[in-house]
Amino acid sequence: MPFYFLLCYPFYCIREIGFITVISIALLAFHFKRKSVQSYSLSFILSISSLCIYWEIFSRSTILINAVLFTLFLFYLERFRTFSTRQLIWSAVIGGLLFSIRNVFVLPLIVWGLYQLFQEKTSPKKIFLWGFVFLLSFAITFVPFIWLYPDEFWEVNPFSTQSSLVSFHFIVLFVLIAIAGSFFCRNYNDVRFFSVLLLFGIVTIHFIEAVCQYSFTQALFQSKADISYYIFCIPYLLQILADTDYKRLMNPQT
Numbered sequence: 001m002p003f004y005f006l007l008c009y010p011f012y013c014i015r016e017i018g019f020i021t022v023i024s025i026a027l028l029a030f031h032f033k034r035k036s037v038q039s040y041s042l043s044f045i046l047s048i049s050s051l052c053i054y055w056e057i058f059s060r061s062t063i064l065i066n067a068v069l070f071t072l073f074l075f076y077l078e079r080f081r082t083f084s085t086r087q088l089i090w091s092a093v094i095g096g097l098l099f100s101i102r103n104v105f106v107l108p109l110i111v112w113g114l115y116q117l118f119q120e121k122t123s124p125k126k127i128f129l130w131g132f133v134f135l136l137s138f139a140i141t142f143v144p145f146i147w148l149y150p151d152e153f154w155e156v157n158p159f160s161t162q163s164s165l166v167s168f169h170f171i172v173l174f175v176l177i178a179i180a181g182s183f184f185c186r187n188y189n190d191v192r193f194f195s196v197l198l199l200f201g202i203v204t205i206h207f208i209e210a211v212c213q214y215s216f217t218q219a220l221f222q223s224k225a226d227i228s229y230y231i232f233c234i235p236y237l238l239q240i241l242a243d244t245d246y247k248r249l250m251n252p253q254t
Contacts, residue, residue, distance in 0.1 A: 002141040003100035024065040071235035096137025108195035114182035196236035
């Protein structure tokens with residue numbers, strides 16, 4: 001996606017993309033530090049003891065920064081009902097840019113949007129205005145490429161590349177599950193829970209499809225599937241664990 005390369009450009013210039021993963025860990029630490037000392041300690045211990053974090057750094061993968069930025073953005077949207085018009089517009093612009101990194105986060109967005117509409121009772125006009133600006137911001141990131149490479153863009157583009165994560169019918173299925181799941185959300189903890197289930201589920205289907213089409217060995221060891229996509233779930237899982245730990249500390253008897 002276009003904004004991904006703009007975001008990573010400084011790290012390509014210094015020829016070390018691995019630093020962006022270190023920054024993503026620092027962003028997570030800062031987020032949990034603001035919540036509570038307990039949340040910070042738990043997230044820090046889990047982060048430095050997770051092999052996938054070291055995999056991210058040493059393999060120069062950038063999945064974690066994608067997950068961290070968009071997940072922290074969704075945490076910020078939990079205050080959406082109190083947004084002024086200016087905050088609404090700027091959050092939609094930022095959201096559209098961040099969505100121009102990975103389109104798999106459409107699933108948590110669906111859950112959040114419908115939760116806002118039906119549970120938080122947010123005005124449909126406010127939701128639709130935010131969505132319009134969000135999509136406009138997202139679309140603008142593609143304009144330079146369509147303008148400069150009109151023929152090549154329609155042959156090779158991020159949509160055709162990223163849609164290969166799972167088959168189209170599974171994409172439709174998970175969108176429907178996201179829509180249905182949003183009606184079971186009663187608070188933001190539920191929104192997070194359903195979001196991480198959707199992300200975990202679609203990556204699992206991605207792996208199962210590769211196993212069925214090739215073999216377990218080829219899927220796991222020969223890049224027919226990418227299990228590092230599970231890293232998309234990490235920020236959400238850390239938040240859920242931190243919230244659970246905080247509630248336990250506040251209510252020892254529960």
